[in-house]
Amino acid sequence: MRVITQQKLGGPEVLTVVDAPAPRAIPTEVLVRVKAIGLNPLEARLRAGEFPLLGRPPFTLGWDISGVVEEAQTWRFRPGDEVFGMPMFPRAANAYAEFVSAPALHLTRKPASLSHVEASALPVVGLTAWQGLVDIAGVTAGDRVLIHGGGGGVGHVAIQLAKALGAHVIATASTGKREFVEGFGADEVIDYTAVDFAEAVRDIDVVLDTIGGDTAGRSLAVLRPGGHLVTAVAEEDAELAAEFEAAGRRFSGIGVDPDPVALRGLADLVEQGKLRVHVQETFPFERVADAHRLLERGHLRGKLVLTV
Structure with a gap:
């Protein structure tokens, strides 16, 4: 699979697309084929080394994902289910990638009214x-x-x-x-x-x-x-x-953490027409550095998203 990683701390240019083995789901987890990745200001700060949440590089950023279940080691989902969520935070979820292995409880079913781009922008x-x-x-x-x-x-x-x-x-x-x-x-x-x-x-x-x-x-x-x-x-x-x-x-x-009850609550509000998420701009996977340049400028309207 393709994954975005960095070997050193620094500006957006340190983010590099490389090939890596796909992860495997363990019991209670699902393997998600990622369709879109929401970006958050925290990730620009971690990339630059403003504080060591993920330790020293190499590491892979990202937590907000939306995609399709490829493999399920849990009764909660089946292959083909469309899901979204914020797995593992604040531990590394390695979400800037084509596949992510995530605890099933950190995900919920994507509302049909939300595109993968919109759903990936919502969790954090x-x-x-x-x-x-x-x-x-x-x-x-x-x-x-x-x-x-x-x-x-x-x-x-x-x-x-x-x-x-x-x-x-x-x-x-x-x-x-x-x-x-x-x-x-x-x-x-x-x-x-x-x-x-x-x-x-x-x-x-x-x-x-x-x-x-x-x-x-x-x-x-x-x-x-x-x-x-x-x-x-x-x-x-x-x-x-x-x-x-x-x-x-x-x-x-408040330090946000994965929460299946709240995530389902957000999905319910979307389905009721009471909640929508605004995506200012999307970027293809390969243009992650451009996305980070815009991310760190601040003053965004809503969210930025990578498409996979």
């Missing part, structure tokens, strides 16, 4: 949004939810999830993304290039932070007493957590 961002808003924050009908970065991968899915839960959703976005974010159901959009969100909103029940920097700290001012900040980027900031707790607000960090 969808599970992050679900685990943050449903599992950690417990968003319910009538809550006021502020989502930072509403036009990004996690953000545009989180808007739809919060709306499906019955929340009033406010999202921050740049001027050029206002219509894009409104199209996913945001009740209010704050243009962060022109307005300070900390002065524009109050009495927020839940803030979901996908931006980082000082965004999490400045969100303290908009939360009601007992309100909850969930951050996907400052999860280990103990000093900030203490500041929130001292002010009578809750602080939670």
Whole structure:
């Protein structure tokens, strides 16, 4: 099979397509013939060596996949089933490849209404949004939810999830993304290039932070007493957590993990017409370096996907 690997840390040019033996599924796993691979900003940082999650090269990046079951060592799937998911995270899933061996519990059946490209874009961002808003924050009908970065991968899915839960959703976005974010159901959009969100909103029940920097700290001012900040980027900031707790607000960090219940929940919302995922651009497998150049520029609308 073809696989994208790297022998050293560095820029997008270190990503190389090579031939390698296909993996084999062990009991409880399936072998997936990959059709599409979702890309995530984390992968550009790992490629460059910003932190050693996967150790030293050589390694193969990637977690978001959609494809067809080739071999099943489990009763959960049969060959020919179309599946998608985020196997193994944060351990290496070696998903930048034509075949991936994955635990059956880390996958679910692909909704017929989603293409493989769309399905591959959903797991990491969808599970992050679900685990943050449903599992950690417990968003319910009538809550006021502020989502930072509403036009990004996690953000545009989180808007739809919060709306499906019955929340009033406010999202921050740049001027050029206002219509894009409104199209996913945001009740209010704050243009962060022109307005300070900390002065524009109050009495927020839940803030979901996908931006980082000082965004999490400045969100303290908009939360009601007992309100909850969930951050996907400052999860280990103990000093900030203490500041929130001292002010009578809750602080939670989220590190996404494989979750069959949430993955099935996301698929159900897709099937109900309450959730869609936006893919800004697709790249053929061989152009992975070009995809990474765009990925690390940031300011994307939704996701980037490799097609296999």
